[in-house]
Amino acid sequence: MSSRRDDLPPAGPAAVPPALDPLAGVRAAGDPPTDVYLTGTVFLDIIFTGLDSAPVRGTESWARGMGSSPGGVANMATALARLGLRTSLAAAFGDDHYGEYCWEALEQGEGIDLALSRTVPGWHSPVTVSMAYEGERTMVSHGHEAPPPDFAFDGKHAPGCPPPSRACIASLVPGRREPWLGCAAGRGSRIFADVGWDDSGRWDPADLADLEHCEAFLPNAEEAMRYTRTDCPRAAARKLADRVPLAVVTLGAEGAYAVDGRTGESAEVPAIAVEALDPTGAGDVFVAGFVTGTLADWPLAERLAFAGLSAALSVQEFGGSLSAPGWAEIAGWWQQVRACEAGAPGALRRQYAFLDEVLPAAYRPAPLARAVPTIGFRRPA
Numbered sequence: 281m282s283s284r285r286d287d288l289p290p291a292g293p294a295a296v297p298p299a300l301d302p303l304a305g306v307r308a309a310g311d312p313p314t315d316v317y318l319t320g321t322v323f324l325d326i327i328f329t330g331l332d333s334a335p336v337r338g339t340e341s342w343a344r345g346m347g348s349s350p351g352g353v354a355n356m357a358t359a360l361a362r363l364g365l366r367t368s369l370a371a372a373f374g375d376d377h378y379g380e381y382c383w384e385a386l387e388q389g390e391g392i393d394l395a396l397s398r399t400v401p402g403w404h405s406p407v408t409v410s411m412a413y414e415g416e417r418t419m420v421s422h423g424h425e426a427p428p429p430d431f432a433f434d435g436k437h438a439p440g441c442p443p444p445s446r447a448c449i450a451s452l453v454p455g456r457r458e459p460w461l462g463c464a465a466g467r468g469s470r471i472f473a474d475v476g477w478d479d480s481g482r483w484d485p486a487d488l489a490d491l492e493h494c495e496a497f498l499p500n501a502e503e504a505m506r507y508t509r510t511d512c513p514r515a516a517a518r519k520l521a522d523r524v525p526l527a528v529v530t531l532g533a534e535g536a537y538a539v540d541g542r543t544g545e546s547a548e549v550p551a552i553a554v555e556a557l558d559p560t561g562a563g564d565v566f567v568a569g570f571v572t573g574t575l576a577d578w579p580l581a582e583r584l585a586f587a588g589l590s591a592a593l594s595v596q597e598f599g600g601s602l603s604a605p606g607w608a609e610i611a612g613w614w615q616q617v618r619a620c621e622a623g624a625p626g627a628l629r630r631q632y633a634f635l636d637e638v639l640p641a642a643y644r645p646a647p648l649a650r651a652v653p654t655i656g657f658r659r660p661a
Contacts, residue, residue, distance in 0.1 A: 323407060323408045358390050359564055373400065400426055442460060471494040474498045477503070526538065549581060
């Protein structure tokens with residue numbers, strides 16, 4: 281990386297091993313050093329906050345606040361790392377100021393392994409401007425596809441078959457195969473996948489051929505119903521479970537529903553009511569929470585509940601990656617629930633009782649980094 285990194289502000293607290301390892305009970309000698317591998321595009325997100333309404337054509341809107349943070353695949357990588365999973369990210373970074381900031385924020389601030397990532401000379405970082413208002417957001421993005429690496433995969437760089445890991449997370453593109461998924465699954469990695477909107481309008485189940493490599497598929501309700509030609513998200517989940525061992529359908533404000541096609545077990549968890557400031561990255565945080573619970577061998581209902589809690593906490597902060605909660609936020613929320621529902625068998629108290637076994641009695645990790653107003657200030661001499 282260039283020496284211009286010296287001009288950047290600290291990305292946040294120095295990365296330290298998390299005080300809580302959710303996989304401590306399942307780790308064994310000979311396990312792969314990486315818990316989760318993922319690849320994709322890193323964006324520099326600029327978030328405008330404090331807008332009273334959507335921008336109107338021909339007018340100028342002033343935002344009362346703004347923040348900057350890594351975005352794109354960085355949302356998922358950060359959420360995983362903050363939950364204590366050893367995360368490896370393969371991505372291209374621009375050699376501009378934005379790329380340097382994102383690299384430092386992820387590697388130094390979050391402890392994400394970027395050994396499989398690369399800096400591309402002369403390539404500018406993709407940028408997304410997100411405007412948050414009324415609990416929703418509107419985004420405008422700009423960027424160009426990164427040039428392919430000038431080397432063949434040799435076990436040290438991506439793309440190609442990634443190194444052994446407990447799990448891989450992929451975002452499926454309708455009609456496009458990802459050869460690395462079959463290679464990773466063949467090495468024993470558990471594959472978790474979501475899918476983007478099908479701009480072609482086909483919604484052809486045959487376009488999701490890579491589901492054959494996946495352990496779990498996590499679409500939202502609209503995507504699930506379109507691919508299964510059903511009019512009920514729960515029916516869609518049951519139909520998807522015929523193609524993939526575990527189908528999880530997110531239901532927005534209603535929560536999530538999951539079906540284990542191997543056992544026939546199903547589970548549904550309602551969403552937690554919170555004041556949503558910015559939903560950017562909430563879906564990524566949900567997946568990260570579900571992957572964490574799955575790798576830790578939690579029951580299906582507990583995995584769904586934990587994923588929903590993680591997403592609910594994230595929407596109370598602005599930005600994508602840096603809104604992801606860590607164990608401090610989860611512990612703080614749980615303490616509040618226990619205090620508010622003391623002496624009564626409240627619904628949340630029952631639903632999340634498993635956290636008593638997951639969380640230590642006293643948990644005091646370092647504070648998390650949040651979206652910063654600007655990344656251009658120089659350090660004082």
